[in-house]
């Protein structure tokens with residue numbers, strides 16, 4: 597699964613890491629990831645996260661997604 601490419605071209609996304617996925621493509625997929633965002637407030641961070649979720653939905657649905665949002669300072673984690 598090319599999860600790493602799903603967030604490309606989404607403004608505000610700096611990095612994603614600690615990605616875990618399981619399940620069966622076309623039946624039910626589960627995805628967890630950390631997402632580093634460049635966002636001034638929670639509302640913006642949420643909007644960016646929704647963009648990433650909808651990309652993943654398009655590609656892997658039915659999918660359940662859990663995204664752990666982090667600020668830019670966490671980049672080395």
Ligand SMILES: [Zn+2]
Nearest residue numbers: 614630666673
């Ligand atoms: Zn992290």
